[in-house]
Amino acid sequence: MEPLSFQEYICSLKPTVLPRILRICSGVYFQGSVYEISGNECCLSTGDFLKIIAIKLQNVIYEDVESGQKTELPLTFKGLFQPSPDPRPYASLEELIQSNRKAQEAQPLCFISTTDLAVDGQVVPKAQPIFLEALQGRKAVVRMAGSHGELHSLRLPLSLRGRFFKSGGQRGITLQEVLGLQGSWPQCLLCPALSSCPILLIPVYEVQAIMHLRKDVVKIPSTLEVDVEDVTEEAQDVHFIKPLLLSEVLQMEDALPVRAEILEGPSSLAIFENNWIPHLQKGQQIQIHGKGSAWKVLASARKGTRHFLLSSTYQGRFRRRPREFTTVYELATSLQAGQCLRVVVTQDCEGQEEDVPSLSVGDRLEVQRLLQASTSTVLLCNRSSSEEEETEELILPLNLGGSFVEEICDSKKYSLTEILEQLPLPCDVKVVAKDPSLTRDVLSSFSALRLEAHITEPFLVSSFCEDPDKSFEIPPRWMDMSLFFIKEPVHPQAPSTDWSRVEELKRPFYYHLLKQLPGSSATPPPRPPKRKEVVAKAGLRTAKGTGPEKAKPPSGPKSPLPQKARSPFIMQSIPNEYSMHLHLQKASLSSKAPKDKREAITVMCSQHSSSPFKPQQKSSQPTAGVENSDSDHDYEIVDEALQKTICKMQTIFPF
Numbered sequence: 001m002e003p004l005s006f007q008e009y010i011c012s013l014k015p016t017v018l019p020r021i022l023r024i025c026s027g028v029y030f031q032g033s034v035y036e037i038s039g040n041e042c043c044l045s046t047g048d049f050l051k052i053i054a055i056k057l058q059n060v061i062y063e064d065v066e067s068g069q070k071t072e073l074p075l076t077f078k079g080l081f082q083p084s085p086d087p088r089p090y091a092s093l094e095e096l097i098q099s100n101r102k103a104q105e106a107q108p109l110c111f112i113s114t115t116d117l118a119v120d121g122q123v124v125p126k127a128q129p130i131f132l133e134a135l136q137g138r139k140a141v142v143r144m145a146g147s148h149g150e151l152h153s154l155r156l157p158l159s160l161r162g163r164f165f166k167s168g169g170q171r172g173i174t175l176q177e178v179l180g181l182q183g184s185w186p187q188c189l190l191c192p193a194l195s196s197c198p199i200l201l202i203p204v205y206e207v208q209a210i211m212h213l214r215k216d217v218v219k220i221p222s223t224l225e226v227d228v229e230d231v232t233e234e235a236q237d238v239h240f241i242k243p244l245l246l247s248e249v250l251q252m253e254d255a256l257p258v259r260a261e262i263l264e265g266p267s268s269l270a271i272f273e274n275n276w277i278p279h280l281q282k283g284q285q286i287q288i289h290g291k292g293s294a295w296k297v298l299a300s301a302r303k304g305t306r307h308f309l310l311s312s313t314y315q316g317r318f319r320r321r322p323r324e325f326t327t328v329y330e331l332a333t334s335l336q337a338g339q340c341l342r343v344v345v346t347q348d349c350e351g352q353e354e355d356v357p358s359l360s361v362g363d364r365l366e367v368q369r370l371l372q373a374s375t376s377t378v379l380l381c382n383r384s385s386s387e388e389e390e391t392e393e394l395i396l397p398l399n400l401g402g403s404f405v406e407e408i409c410d411s412k413k414y415s416l417t418e419i420l421e422q423l424p425l426p427c428d429v430k431v432v433a434k435d436p437s438l439t440r441d442v443l444s445s446f447s448a449l450r451l452e453a454h455i456t457e458p459f460l461v462s463s464f465c466e467d468p469d470k471s472f473e474i475p476p477r478w479m480d481m482s483l484f485f486i487k488e489p490v491h492p493q494a495p496s497t498d499w500s501r502v503e504e505l506k507r508p509f510y511y512h513l514l515k516q517l518p519g520s521s522a523t524p525p526p527r528p529p530k531r532k533e534v535v536a537k538a539g540l541r542t543a544k545g546t547g548p549e550k551a552k553p554p555s556g557p558k559s560p561l562p563q564k565a566r567s568p569f570i571m572q573s574i575p576n577e578y579s580m581h582l583h584l585q586k587a588s589l590s591s592k593a594p595k596d597k598r599e600a601i602t603v604m605c606s607q608h609s610s611s612p613f614k615p616q617q618k619s620s621q622p623t624a625g626v627e628n629s630d631s632d633h634d635y636e637i638v639d640e641a642l643q644k645t646i647c648k649m650q651t652i653f654p655f
Contacts, residue, residue, distance in 0.1 A: 003227040010055060010205050010222040021235045022050045022228040044226060049238055053217070054208040060175065063200040065188065073175070073201075079193035080172025082112060082129070084165055087188045087198040089114075093140060094158035096166070097132065108132060114163045114196040119156055127192040129167055165190055165198060179203055210240045213263070213484075241484045246476040249288060249483075250458060256290045257490045259465060266479040273504040276464075276472045280481060285465040287490055292473050296455035297416060298513065302428070302448040307510040309455065309503040310416060311473070316441060317413045317433035320423070321448045322406035329398040331367050332379050339424050341367040347403035357394050359402055360385070371395065419451060426452045435501065443502060453517050463495050471495035478509075 003025040004012075013020070024046055060073040065087050090096040090111075100109045109132040117124035124130065124144065134141045139155045167190060178189065178201060186200040205222040243263050249256075262284045266277070280286075297310045325331050325343065335341055345363040359365075366382040377398060382391045406428075413432060414422070428448050434441040443449060459473035468491035505513070 003229045006207075006220075006224050006226050006228050007202075007222050009228055009230070010207055011203060013052070013055060015055060018052060018054065019232075020052045020230055021232045021238060022052060023231045023235070024048045024050070025227040025229050044224075049212065049231075049235065049240070050218075050220075050228070051210040051238075051240055052207060053210060055222075056206045056208070057179070058204045058206045058221070060179070061202045061204060062191075062194060063186070063202065064195050065198045065200060070202075073194075075175070077175050079191050080127075080174065081178050081201070082127070082167045082172060082190040084167060084188045084190045084198045086166040088165075089197060090164040091161060092158070093156055093160045093162070093164065096164045097135070097140065097158065100132075100166075110167045111164050112167045112190060112192075114165065114190075114192055117156075117160065117162060119154065119160070122154065124154070127172070127190070163196060210242075212241050213243055215243050239487075243482050243484050245480055245482060246460065246474065247480050250291065250460060250476045253291055255485070256288055259285060259287050259486050259488045259490055260483040261285050261486050262481060262483045264482040266481045268479060270506050271475075271479050271509045273506060274472075274499070276499055277479075279464065280474075285486065286462050286483075287465055287468060289461045289463065289471065289494065292459035292461045294459070294473070296457065296459075297420070298452045298455055298517075299443075299449050300452060300510075301446045302450060306446075307505040307507065308443070308449075309505060310443075310451075311498065311501045311503075312416060313498055314416050314435055314501045315437060316431050316435040316443060317415060318419060318429035318449075319413055319432045320408055320410045321428040321430050322408050323428045323450075324406070325404040326401060327398070328379050328396045328400045328402065331365075331381075331404060332370055332377075332398055334426075335367050335369070336424055342407040343367070343404040344407050345402065346405050349400065349402040351397075351400060356397060356400065357383075359383075364407065365394070365404070366391075420454060425454065426450050437498075438501065441502070442504070455513075459500075461495075463491070465491075468493075469495050470497040470499055472498075473500040 009022070024044055026046060057075070060075065060077075061070050062073050063070045086099075090099065096111055097109065111130055111132075112127050113124065113130070114126055116126050128144055130142050130144050132140060132142055133153070136155070138158050140158060141153060142156055143151050143153045145151060178187070181187070186202045188198050189201050190198055203222075207220045207222055209218050209220055211218050244260075249260075262280060262282055264282060265280045271277070294312045296312070299308045299310055300306070323334065325334065331341065331343065343365050345359045345361060345365065348361055349359040351358060362385060364384045366384075368380040368382060371378050371380050373395075379396045379398060381394045381396060383394050384391045414429070419427070419429065428450050430448055431441065431444040431446070434444045457475050457477065459475050461471050462474055463469070463471045471494075
């Protein structure tokens with residue numbers, strides 16, 4: 001067919017012949033032009049295809065032929081219309097009849113008047129169809145229908161003045177009948193109830209169409225200024241691509257398995273550290289086999305540097321490992337309802353306040369519950385030692401530091417399923433038997449793993465079409481992407497290799513995932529404020545080690561620091577660069593000649609003659625010699641055993 005305007009085509013379209021396929025031929029919407037349709041931006045380009053599936057009348061607009069004014073007409077309008085083959089008005093009856101003779105029309109002339117006519121005591125109402133029968137001199141013999149349908153004949157003078165229009169000779173028709181007429185639009189009609197001159201009636205339809213790469217049905221007004229061509233017969237093989245989100249495919253289990261092509265890759269790739277995610281790009285074809293039945297377990301290395309998702313299909317075996325805690329606060333947060341937590345103290349700990357008990361190496365604590373004290377929250381424990389079988393109750397503040405190891409007696413090897421069935425999470429484990437299906441089981445390289453939570457997120461089992469035997473599991477709600485189904489056969493056999501048994505998580509996504517876990521919003525026990533003494537010491541160390549200028553020690557006499565006044569948070573000194581150097585010098589003396597030994601001791605003692613290593617200079621404040629050095633390292637008090645060793649060496653090797 002020849003191209004038509006979109007408005008003309010839609011007005012002539014019968015709903016019974018839908019759907020129809022159209023091609024955009026020309027118009028104001030060229031390649032790259034954007035048109036806003038129903039609040040969504042839509043691009044209509046020359047050559048694009050539209051599949052019309054429904055049309056719905058929205059409103060009707062009539063335009064006054066003379067003034068050009070447009071007005072919306074309600075669909076419930078009750079007035080009658082007359083088709084007007086000639087929209088020109090005639091001022092007299094003679095002028096109207098002469099124009100009909102010039103046109104040599106074969107049909108009898110029918111006309112109407114837009115005003116009431118009074119002739120010989122009779123009134124011809126406006127909009128009444130009048131038929132010309134004959135001419136008798138300067139008179140025109142006409143007939144018209146009466147109020148009850150009877151016909152009346154009249155003689156009208158040719159000189160009769162008025163406003164006359166040619167009419168189609170039909171009875172008045174309703175708006176719905178006009179809209180049902182076939183033919184070109186807009187149509188010129190006569191309706192004295194609306195105007196004294198002809199009007200153009202313009203129906204506006206809402207066209208529902210399917211377009212390429214449009215997710216939803218597009219709703220287009222029929223007044224869109226484009227030319228279209230009906231290509232329904234020759235375009236039966238045109239496939240309209242409907243984009244889908246992977247999260248929507250998750251709800252379409254009846255359509256699976258299916259092959260699909262990616263339109264746009266995942267919006268976020270910062271989830272897994274693996275080799276298959278970079279291949280999820282535009283144009284890549286994948287096969288979606290179905291919804292995964294495997295569940296996941298969130299795991300972290302003991303140092304917290306790497307994080308993993310373990311699939312329930314993982315075939316490795318685990319053995320329990322005791323958890324380690326460095327503060328009473330960690331004991332409190334690890335306490336679970338209905339579970340017994342027993343730990344062993346591995347380092348002496350002395351409390352600062354008088355009412356805080358001291359803990360010794362070998363003490364066994366059974367953690368009971370949290371108590372609300374007068375000003376803070378404390379932890380109630382039962383203590384027993386290796387020498388005494390009797391237990392005593394202890395109340396420990398949450399900010400008390402120490403070293404605790406969980407006491408367990410379990411050498412059984414567990415599968416991942418058995419761990420979830422028999423052990424509470426979180427728990428620490430070690431892989432003692434690798435998964436034989438994995439080329440490299442990265443989990444076996446860690447001394448301990450912490451299994452943190454059970455993940456129930458839905459996954460879709462998929463594979464690349466060029467490698468259908470290797471599957472991977474995509475979490476649609478974590479890494480959504482756009483794709484469309486393609487009509488190609490799917491691989492009949494299920495994949496034999498699972499790439500997703502162990503997935504390493506990127507650190508930002510791991511912390512995001514922790515917030516989404518159930519119970520993540522629960523408030524932990526309150527952490528008491530640090531003591532002023534500890535805060536002051538921490539501030540002094542920070543000033544010395546990281547500030548632009550080194551903090552100077554306060555002036556005044558130096559007072560020795562009592563041994564029991566040390567902070568409970570630092571129970572054992574960590575050797576710094578200086579103490580390590582001292583131990584290396586001590587170890588090297590055994591391999592050198594006596595002369596070299598004496599020289600080494602001399603140098604060593606001279607280096608530390610003004611340092612706090614001397615017993616009489618033992619103080620919490622740095623000495624002047626330390627302050628003037630160029631090193632930014634912190635200084636610590638040397639243990640008494642090391643001081644005695646230095647003295648013995650000076651005695652053995654006299655200067």
